[in-house]
Amino acid sequence: MASRSLLSLPSLALLLLSLLLGACEKRAELEPPPRLTDDFTPPKPSSTISVPVRFDLDRLQADINRMAPAALWSIDERTTCIPPARVTICVKHERKCKGEECRNVPCKIGVERLRVSPPISCRIVGRVTRGPIRLSGKGSVIALAMPVHAEIQARDVGGVIKRETATGSALVRATVRLGIDGKWGPTAKVDLDYDWTDPPGIDFLGQRIRFARRADRELQKVIVGLERDLPRAFPRGALRRGIADAWRDAFTTIELNRERPPAWMRITPQGVGFEGYRIAGRTLEARIAARAITETFVGGRPENPFPTPLPAPLRERPQGGLNFHIPVMADYRELEPVLKRALDKLARKPITLETIGPVTVAFGGVSIHPTTGGRLAVGIEASADAVRGPLSATRGKVWLTGLPYNEPGSEVVRVRDLQIYGQTDRAVIDLLARLFLDKTVIATIEAGLVQDFGKDYQKVVTAARKAIAERREKGFLLKAEIQHAQHGRVHVTGSGLYMLTEVTGTATISRLP
Incomplete structure (x- = not known):
């Protein structure tokens, strides 16, 4: 029996030591802050996208020549030739x-x-014909040139001259400003000017009988004809059809970034205004400005917006250019190992706490998730043991919350206002509570939570710039230029830390030939 009793003493001692140690180290568990699952919805800025509709100036010129009569007018009247x-x-x-x-x-x-x-009377008989009409231009003005040839006969002049023929030539020049009406039909305003290079007239009894004045009177009527015929030279309904097609194509979705994170821009036109015409080479371009909502989506590709019928033109041209947002996002899991390394480095030697003295600390796992109020929840497992003093060794997981922020114009995100979440007055967590209220520990956690978006920001902007520089979709071509990109304020979302990057530039959507 004695031998049995002696053999059981080590086991009993181990049991007592185990109970003693268990009584000395207390376990602290705090309830974690609620997890935020909602994602941040970026603003929907209004953009202006240029939609050019192109016409061949040579074809327009051929149509005008086909429609305009060769004989501009004729004269046959009795009048006073010499007063x-x-x-x-x-x-x-x-x-x-x-x-x-x-x-x-x-x-x-x-x-x-x-x-x-x-007075000497005579009969004036003649006609004025035109040569080929030439169209050219630069910028927003079409230049029209039309040679004119006049052949006028003065018959039975004073009963002396039976017939005398006068010829003359003029070059008609016109500046044409095209516009549109309320139904997207073309209009034209013509300013006419001309010079007689050879004014028509005859000499009779030492006097010059001039016919330019009579020709001038008829030449003014050309303006009315040009203002009528120029819009009609457009193929019937071609301008409206071209604008309607471009309007429909503007309802689209463009990939901004393929990964980290995948992002898309959805364009939904709201209205359209007329910017004017522009001539480049032998192309006449009607420029339309579409006012659109540009939305940013993160993740899967959103559905294309549903096209609406072409509305009437806006009275005022939409202002501004392309405005949209690019998401720069950091996964919360990327912050966890960085913070863990910073805490492990801090725990290499005891941490001195006020009124308690040195405390040996070992940090365990770190977890981070989004919570309410735009804050981050940071859970840290730790065990702490005071080198001397009345407080018991404590092991557990403490949760803190902090507010991420970045300075204006800065790509570096920091966390401020770190606070312990939940009850902190129970004795069981008193040592851990004091540990995580220490300025050195708080500063270490704040430093470990710093996130520099610089590289990701540059990568995302570069990817978006390439993605929208020239993008061909079914039937149309989108060209966009990013002129300025500026990162905005950081947001806490269900998917990660989201830095809103505001992008401005210009965009053009046109039909592919």
């Missing part, structure tokens, strides 16, 4: 003077104009 000749007679004291002597004789009684030759 009557008259002289001025001065009457003084009933003595009439004339010619040279009238110059020095004051006309105190009156002046008379006497006809010395009758």
Whole structure:
């Protein structure tokens, strides 16, 4: 029996030591903060996207030449070719003077104009024809040039001349400003100018009979014809069809970033205005400005927006350019090993706590998740044992919450206002509570939670710039240029830390030939 009792003493001692140690080290467990599952919804800025509709200027020129008549007008009328000749007679004291002597004789009684030759009538017969119309231009103005040839006959002039033919040439120049009406139909405003390089006229009895004035009267009517015929030279309904097609194609989704994170921009036009026409080479381009909502999506590709019918043109041209957002996101799991390494380095030697003294600490696992109020929840497993003092060794998991922030213009995200989450007045967690209230520990945690978005920001902006520089989709081509990118404020989302990058630039959507 004695031998049995002696053999059981080590086991009993081990049991007592185990119970003693268990009584000395207390376990602290705090309830974790609630996990945020909602994702951040980026703003939906309004953008203006240029939608050019192109026409071949050579084809337009050919159509105008086909529609405009070769004979612009004809003349056949009886008129006075040469007005009557008259002289001025001065009457003084009933003595009439004339010619040279009238110059020095004051006309105190009156002046008379006497006809010395009758009017000479004639019949004017002729027509004016045009040469080929040429269209050119630069910028927003179409330049039109049209040579004009006049052939006019003066017949039966004063019963002396049976027929005399006069020819003349002029170059008609016009500046044409195109517009649109409320139904997307083309309009034209024509400013006409011309020079007679060879004014039509004949010589008769030492006088020149000029026909330019009569031709001028008819030439002015060309303006009305051009203002009517130029819009009609567009293929019927082509302008509206081209704008309607471009409007429909503008309802689309563009890939911004393939990964980290996958991101998309969805374009939903809201209205469309007319910017004007522009001529480049032999292409006439009607420029339309579509006002659109540009949304950013993270993850899977969203559905394309449903196209709506082409609305009436806006009264005012939409202002601004392309505006959208690119997400720069950091997974919370990327922060956990960084923080763990910082805490392990801190725990290599005892941490001195106020009123307690040195405490040996060992940190375990670290977990981070989003919680309410735009804050991060940071859970840290730790065991702490005071080198001396009344507090028992404590082991457990403490949760803290902090607010991520970044300074304006900075890509570095930090966490401030770290607080212990839950009850902190129980004796069982008193040592851990004091540990995680220590300024050195708090500073270490804050330093371990710093996230620099610089590399990710540059990568995402570069990827987006390439993705939208020139993108071909079914039937259309999107060209966009990022002119400025600026990162905004950081947000806590269910998927990760999200830095909102505001992007501005220009974009053009056009039909593929």
